[in-house]
Amino acid sequence: MKKILVTGGLGYIGSHVVVELQNNNFDVLIIDDLSNSSLDVLDGIYRITGVKLTFERIDLKKKQSVVDFLSRHADIDGVIHFAASKAVGESVGNPLKYYENNIHSLVYLLQEVNKLSSKKLIFSSSCTVYGQASELPIAEEAPIKAPESPYGNTKKVGEQIIRDTCKISRSLNAITLRYFNPIGAHKSALIGELPVGTPQNLVPYVTQTGIGLREKLSIYGNDYPTPDGTCIRDYIHVVDLAKAHVIAMKRLLEEKNIDNYEVYNIGTGKGSSVLEVVNTFEEVSGVKLNYSFVERRVGDIISAYAKTTKANTILGWKSELTLKDGLQSAWEWEKRLVLNKIRHF
Numbered sequence: 001m002k003k004i005l006v007t008g009g010l011g012y013i014g015s016h017v018v019v020e021l022q023n024n025n026f027d028v029l030i031i032d033d034l035s036n037s038s039l040d041v042l043d044g045i046y047r048i049t050g051v052k053l054t055f056e057r058i059d060l061k062k063k064q065s066v067v068d069f070l071s072r073h074a075d076i077d078g079v080i081h082f083a084a085s086k087a088v089g090e091s092v093g094n095p096l097k098y099y100e101n102n103i104h105s106l107v108y109l110l111q112e113v114n115k116l117s118s119k120k121l122i123f124s125s126s127c128t129v130y131g132q133a134s135e136l137p138i139a140e141e142a143p144i145k146a147p148e149s150p151y152g153n154t155k156k157v158g159e160q161i162i163r164d165t166c167k168i169s170r171s172l173n174a175i176t177l178r179y180f181n182p183i184g185a186h187k188s189a190l191i192g193e194l195p196v197g198t199p200q201n202l203v204p205y206v207t208q209t210g211i212g213l214r215e216k217l218s219i220y221g222n223d224y225p226t227p228d229g230t231c232i233r234d235y236i237h238v239v240d241l242a243k244a245h246v247i248a249m250k251r252l253l254e255e256k257n258i259d260n261y262e263v264y265n266i267g268t269g270k271g272s273s274v275l276e277v278v279n280t281f282e283e284v285s286g287v288k289l290n291y292s293f294v295e296r297r298v299g300d301i302i303s304a305y306a307k308t309t310k311a312n313t314i315l316g317w318k319s320e321l322t323l324k325d326g327l328q329s330a331w332e333w334e335k336r337l338v339l340n341k342i343r344h345f
């Protein structure tokens with residue numbers, strides 16, 4: 001059994017990846033500092049797969065803890081690195097928190113991965129690195145734009161750090177996955193997204209409004225140059241996204257990668273507007289959503305969706321689940337949170 005370390009494995013995307021890794025017979029170790037997650041997630045994962053894993057509460061900003069952990073687990077075959085702070089707005093108000101957490105942690109981890117006999121790393125990046133691309137769908141070769149926020153900059157710089165390290169360490173093999181907009185939850189509704197405070201992403205805002213936790217959804221702008229005037233994004237189901245990580249990790253472990261640093265877009269290739277999300281949510285939930293149009297928001301990108309040819313043909317991954325599946329599962333998860341009085345932080 002190959003051993004995979006998942007940092008931030010109790011978070012939204014990490015927990016779904018852990019389930020898919022276990023479904024594929026990987027032995028999983030999780031590091032998480034619980035700064036944006038809770039131990040209940042471990043229980044959710046166990047109830048889905050029934051497979052035990054190793055968990056250690058470790059803060060990756062503490063270099064010595066990273067050194068100690070990886071020297072105790074030098075037989076790890078691969079690392080998937082999710083641990084990071086991700087609130088765009090907070091990063092504008094507190095950039096140093098983001099540079100410390102997202103960059104220091106990555107550097108410490110990379111230094112230790114580079115000492116392992118099996119040096120394989122997958123990094124979570126984001127379509128935010130493209131900004132408003134001049135060509136749609138967005139291909140991996142599209143120019144990287146000046147980031148809109150310190151958070152976005154940590155993804156851009158994080159990618160650069162890994163690329164530079166791969167150049168001088170030829171035995172290090174890394175894949176960066178640039179996610180478009182992850183949504184939804186596991187079909188069991190035992191794990192899902194638990195946003196801190198006011199959700200920054202559309203779908204949790206929609207489900208929280210649907211369940212009555214928020215009074216109204218504000219849609220920022222209905223006069224954009226799109227078919228219905230609202231912004232367009234590429235909503236990728238988190239379970240499809242999770243499967244992409246397993247495929248990427250297998251590619252590294254089976255040494256099928258052509259370059260020792262590769263980048264893939266992970267999206268559906270299809271753009272959906274905010275109004276389409278709202279209408280689809282109403283359809284799957286049977287709930288009429290209270291929403292209104294407000295002024296455009298500064299910095300919002302009009303339209304972003306992925307060109308997925310590289311992921312489809314080279315990585316051999318393709319999204320299977322639809323926007324409807326994503327919203328249906330997000331709604332089941334929201335209902336379970338309320339039913340079980342699981343708090344929204």
Ligand SMILES: NC(=O)c1ccc[n+]([C@@H]2O[C@H](COP(=O)([O-])OP(=O)(O)OC[C@H]3O[C@@H](n4cnc5c(N)ncnc54)[C@H](O)[C@@H]3O)[C@@H](O)[C@H]2O)c1
Nearest residue numbers: 008011012013032033034035036037059060083084124126
């Ligand atoms: N969710 C999205 O929309 C999205 C989009 C693109 C990229 N990403 C990236 O994907 C990754 C995972 O995102 P997510 O949505 O699952 O976020 P999340 O906040 O749910 O998960 C991150 C996890 O990392 C942990 N963590 C944070 N700092 C840590 C540290 N110093 N040491 C140990 N653990 C730490 C948190 O407790 C949390 O469990 C992040 O790197 C994020 O930037 C997310």
